[in-house]
Structure formats: structure tokens, C-alpha cells
Amino acid sequence: MELTKHYDPAATESKWYAHWNGLGYFNSIPDNRKPFTVVIPPPNVTGVLHMGHTLNETVQDILVRRARMSGFNACWVPGSDHASIATEARVVAMLREKGIDKNSLSREEFLKYAYEWKETYGNIIYGQIAKLGCSVDWNRTNFTMDDHYYKAVISVFVDLYRKKLIYRGARMIHWDPSARTALSDEEVEYREVEGTLYFIKYPIVGTAEFITVATQRPETIMGDTAVCANPEDSRYHHLKGKKILIPLVNRQVPMIFDDYIDTQFGTGALKVTPAHDINDYTLGLKHGLQVIDTLNEDGTLSPAAEIFVGMDRFEARKKVVERLRNEGFLLKEEAYLTRVGYSQRSHAVVEPRISTQWFVKMKPLAGPALEQVLSGEIRIHPGEKFLATYKYWLENVKDWCISRQLWWGQRIPAWYDSKKRFVVAENEETAITAYRQEFGGLQEGEILTQDEDVLDTWFSSWIWPMEVFRGITEPDNREFRYYYPGSVLVTGQDIIFFWVARMIMAGMEYENEKPFSDVYFTGMVRDKFGRKMSKSLGNSPELLKLIEKYGADAVRFGIMISSPAGNDLLFDEAGMEQGRNFNNKLWNALKLVRGWSSRQAEMAGKIEDPEMNFAVTWFENRLNQGKNEIQQLISSFKLSEALKNLYSLIWDDFCSWYLEWVKPGYEQPIPPTIYAKTISFFEELLQWLHPFMPFVTEEAYHLLKDRKPGDDLCIKQFGSPGEADSKILMTGERLRSLLAAGREFRQQHHLKNIEPINRIVLSVEIFGNNQSLYTIIRRQLNASVIDFKTNEPGNDQPIHLIPFMGHQIGFQTGKKVDVVKHRKNLEEELSYYLGFLESLNKKLSNERFMHNARPEVVALEKKKKEDTEEKIAAIKLTLKS
């Protein structure tokens, strides 16, 4: 079969994915091997996969495939996350486009739409994961709202409530007026914003005086219930006991004093609005102030505001300022840089709001989670970057607000009676029993009603590593005992608190065992200018289109080649082009080697014995060296470095050097032994590359040789790499330098490749008498004869001597060459070495160096001196001739 000119990924990828999957290679069941467990960070069912996912999934697939090929029972669990608030927002928007208002729907009707949405996007995501080549076990797909998963989340809630680690209470929380729900602290993102500081005059009751306060939020003055100054601040001492009149609403409030106030900020006087600022809230509690909530849950002004009722908060701000100005209360305005909190999901400006919500007590959970990481039980990669952040967060963690005023998610298992007394229980039935026990029977006709709210989506994902194996619902099942704890978690650094820390907490709380041993943080994928990827910038490429254009292997290559762990990755299609070219290089090497299969024939001479063939011996050792390096890099999670090494091992060492060295001449035969060695080298390279680029390698593996059924690269086990002989490697280096020197000579003297070099003269000390080496030199440099008459110029034709590794080599051609230029180059080289020698001499005659430096360093310097002197001698000799 004739192979195409270029490798065609589209033709092979779906074929191999179906093949692997069909034979169950990705499916795992417990056996006597060691497990290698990875749970996918479940993508949100909000949309399609982006480049961040692509990076994560690729990294995981590399690790999983490699483990599968290294004797482990590899199990990679796929799944998706219901992503409560994010998905609900998308569904609401989708409905709005259809002209349907969420509020006109019942909970059940809405959930029907949400499940439809989940079905559509969940499947798109799974399709993308498959396209990318991910070797996930499709029999183990989990969704965070699956029945068993739902039950698990509820039972964790009930359990933590019973342990008093969950409580309900009125607290100041972050409110998202757009999604109309509470948020956790982590779901708020702060940004610096240009704001205005308004200086407002508040009349002092019973006097003609004013007190001026500075505020960024004039629309909240209707909720003011005090004015406060620092007790040390002499400017306001005379106001003790006075009442202040709130402009526009004309309410009298007390003047209070507290050392919380910063005398330097603004005027040193603060308006206190306990309902709308966390600090004011605390101050209000301390001083027993009234709380007036002037906002509705959608961010419009409530009746309590008295004026501008029903108007949006930002509109109201303008109106309030306008009226304050008109009525003479506005003293001045100043530009002011301030920090504003935005909802991570809806991007609305969040409001501090007092509200009754459910919370998880975090301190007791944080301790063990911190200990796991600090003790090294869990290793974070790259550690130096994230350890401090992790530690700081856990040491300062605040209670976690887990209730959300949404429908899409696990509904909070609390049941209330008409007096708002409640019990927490798995379901309605047990709730009734529990209620009887606690409060006696229900009144005639009274029913218990379940809490309307659902749980934070992270309250479900924190048990992901356990419940995908039914570890919460059936804690002692065999699979869970086998697969848990997992091996490595690969995820983005942006969810270190949302998810990683909390999974460790849950693991410690429920299993007293970490959920994974290693955490590999990937960076954020940005565009090639370093900007975040976003729809509005149009710089977020579609995964499927990229795969269509370059092939999945090339996409994987492109994203891996430049992604050192933890660093942001600048996405550039050039990397994918490089990957595609790499595919093609492999493809063409394959074509070359396949062409030899019918040309195998015995040849006279020692070259047939692979032991005697330098190319074979050298590559064998080079391959071992490469494998050892790559193994080292992978085990320290330096995947992009490992890929780079493989790339150059294949492209440079194998294709550019080895294959050229063993390549038979035009229509010449190749010894079967050499052919067999070449096939086995190629196979090994494909195997090592397979975890990174699974498709092209599997295809090439099968085209290289006929395979028995079941002999697939996907499950082929690695052998352990042998030792590399450094002497042979050194000879290889020397050979490569010689070939380079010969090519440079040709280039400099415009000697075309088809014009032979008549004679090469070199010292026998350089390469000894391995004949196959000289064959390589003659063929690669197109030289007719090789002579060993050291330092002896030829007779009839001029010979051109070049210093080489302390010796000199000569090239004799029929052509005239540019002697002047040649000499000039040599002289330049000579002066460089003379300078270097001088610095060495200086160092060696420095007594302090000789005294203080380690002996081996001194020996090294002496060796350098000898080498340099040899080289100088060789150059001088060359110049003389």
C-alpha cells in the first residue's frame, strides 16, 4: 500500500478511538494490579470545552495513558458538573430569548428545561473529550446530579448538620442581584474601579451646623442609622449626644463614636448603613443600631428607602446625587479609585446583604486539610508557587455560605413548619419522624414544607473523588476501596479554594484519607498577546475546528509544547502547526522505513552485524539516554520538557542522524539485521510518544509491521530503559561534529553535494578502527577515500586542513578554494583560544583559587588548559601549512 504524501489525521483518529474503546482498553475493573486513579475535573454543562479544558484533559490523558502502559490499572473517570448558578443563568437567558420568564414557570417546569440543556451540552462536552483522544472509562460517567450523587450530597449535608458543622443563621452575605441569590466569599471577584467620593452635609439637629461625611454610595443614605467618628477626633467632640438629620428622608439618627473610624479617610466622619456594608453591620451590632434594608433582592430600592422606590440602585445613585445637589447637601465630589465586588458568574455588582442562609463551619475542616499538604502527604506541583496561597487561605478561612436561591441543584434537606421551626433530614418521611421527636406531632392539617433553596455547586463537587466510586452512598464497596485515594488531580489554579482545598477537607472528614497524592496545577490559557480568552474578544478558538484543521494529535502537541506547569500558557496556533509538521515527519520516516522492507538482502562485510554497525550501537545508547531523561521529566511532572526531548530525539537523533546513517543507497539492499533493529527503534519511539500523540503513533505502529489482534500501542507495556554507554555517546558527538565540519567546509567553499571530496585525511586516534564509522563519514560527506596520514599534506592536490578536537583533519578536493578567507577564520579562532588560555592561566596562578576551590574543580581547570593548548597547537600547525 502506497502511503499518502501527508499524514491525514481525519482518516485515522475516529478509527482508532473506536478501536480502543471497542476493545475496552479504557475500561477499568479492580484487579491485582496497582490502580492509577484520576477523576476528571467535571466540566460545567454551561457550554462547550475551551482551551483551558483542552490543556487539562491532555495532561490527564498523558498521565493516564502512560500509567496504563506502565503496569497500572488506569482508571480515568469522566463526568460533568451541573454548575448550579452558572447553568441556571444560561437556562434563564435561553428561556428569555424564547420569551419565557423564569418566574412564570413552576420549579418542575424549569427543571425540565434545565435537564434538556444539560443533556445537550453534556453530550457536546463528552463528544469533545472523545475527539481529543482522552482515554476515559465511559462506563463510569458521572454527573453531579445523578440520583446516587444527589443522595450523597444530601447525606453529607445531613451528616454535617448533625455534627454541628452546618448551621443556619442570619449573616451579612454577598448578594448577587442579577441571579438573585447569595454567594460564597470565593464567588466574588474584586476589581479596581474609578468611582466618585461624594461629600455630603448632614444637618445637626437643633443647630445650624452640619457634619460632612464622605461616601461612595449616596443611594444608601436612606438606610443610614447613625453617623460615626473616632473618639480621639477632636473635630467632633462637641457632637457627643447630638442627633443628626439624614437628608432627603429627614430621619433623626444618633451621633456615635468608635475607634474603628479612620480619621484620615474623607472627613473622618462616617455614615453608618448597617444593612448595606459589612463594616457598618458590625458597627451596628456593637452599638445596637437599627437596620434599614433599602434594597430589594433584585437591586431596586425597597419601600424602606421611602424615595425612588422600585428604581434600580445605579439609577437611584444618580437621582439621589442630583437631589442632594439641588437641595444644597452636596459639598463636593472627588474621583476615587475603589474596589468593587462582582459576581463570578453573572458579573453583576454584588451587594452586602443581611440574610438567613446555611453555612459550613470551616475551621474544624481546615486543620486536617492543611496538615496533609504541609506534611507532604499531598504534593502540589509546582509547589513553590501555590503552597503559600493554599496555606494562607486555610489559615484564614471563613464560614462557607452554601445556600443558593436557585432551583438548579440539590435542594436543601430542611423542612419547616408554619412557625419556621425546622428539622434536617434525608427526605420528607424521615423529616416527619424527626419533627415528631423534636417538636411533638404536627397540627391538624399542617404540613412540613421543604426549604426552597439549593446548595452551592461546590458543595457537590467536593465529594467528587469519593462519590464517583459510590464512596459516600456505599462507603465499603469494593471499587471505592480499590480506587480511592486517587493518584493525581490535574486542574486549573483558579479553583484551588473552590474545589481542591474542599475536596481535601471532605476526604479527610469522610475517609480520614487524602483524595489524591499529587495535584498538578495548570496555568490559564491566554491568547498569544497575553490577553484572557473571551467571546467578546473573539480570541477563543473552537476546539473542534482546531482538531479539524490540525488533527487531535497536533492540537495536543501544540498545547503541551509550551505549557510549563502552573505558568500561564500563551495560545498560538503556530504550536499546532509545529505539531502537524511533526506528525508529517513521523509519517515520512515511516514511508522511508517501510520502503526498505522489500529491499532486505544479505550483504558482504561486517556492516551486517548490528554489533559492528556504529549507527545501530550509537542509537541504541542514545535511545536509552533519552528514555531515562524523559522518564525523569515525566515523574517530576515536567511534561512539556519531556515532549520537547522526545521531539528532538525523534526528529534530530532518529530521523536526521540515525536513519541517514543506515539508509541504503539508491535501490541498494539493506541488511535484514539492521532493518529489524530500525523497526524496533521506531516502535519504541512511537511507544514513548504515544501518551502525548496517541493517534498518529498507533497508526504508524500498525503500518510499520503486521500486528496480531490485540497488539496495540495503547496497551503495550513499557520495558525499563537500559544504561547508556557514555563513551559511545561521546563518539557519536564526535562523529556529528565531524560531519558538521565537513558540511561547513562544503558550504564555505561552495562545493555542491554531488561534487565528491576526493580525500579526507584524519588521525586514527579520533575514531579508532570501527570501519562502519568510516563508511558513515564517507557516505555522509560524499568522500571517495579516507586516509590516516596524520599531519601529512597530500601530494598532487592542495589539502585543506581544519583543526578538529585537538587534531586536524584535511579535505582534498579537485576544486580551488578560498585560502585567504580560510586563514582569516583560523586566525580569529586562534586568538579566541589564546585569550581563553590566558584566563585559565590567571586562574591557575591565583593562590586563593588554588587554595579554596575544590580539588576536582582545580583538576578540571587543568584539563581545560591542556585541551586548549592542544587546540592552539593544532590551529598553529594548520596555519603553518
Next chain:
RNA sequence: GGACUGCUAGCUCAGCUGGUUCAGAGCGCUGCUUUGACAGAGCAGAGGUCACUGGUUCGAACCCAGUGCAGUCCA
């Protein structure tokens, strides 16, 4: 404001405990090369005061201190 990380070639990054001719790789760039695997290629080449300033040391890209710039997290 606090903490962390980074600053090495045009770009993206290696450079392990200070010491080989150590200033590197890939991409890009420049030149040359088209019948025998591959122009999606081959060969060769040019490119850097290792952010700056001081210090420690026989010796600093590497250690220490300070400065500047960038990014991230937390107030």
C-alpha cells in the same frame, strides 16, 4: 496595603546543590539546497551586559540586600 511568583536571544521558555568552551532549546529570522522519506523539508548562520544597583565568594544567570517592572492571590 500584605503575600507570592517572574524578569535570560525578536517570541515562548530551559538552565538541578554557585565551577566543564555555559550563556542554551524550540519557534521565528537570514543564506544556500529542489529528481530517491519529508519544502508541512534539508544544511548552515546571525541574534543576549542573564531587569537594575550594591554585597558575599578564588569564582555569581544562580546566594544575600535594595530598587524597578509585570502577573496572581488576599485585604
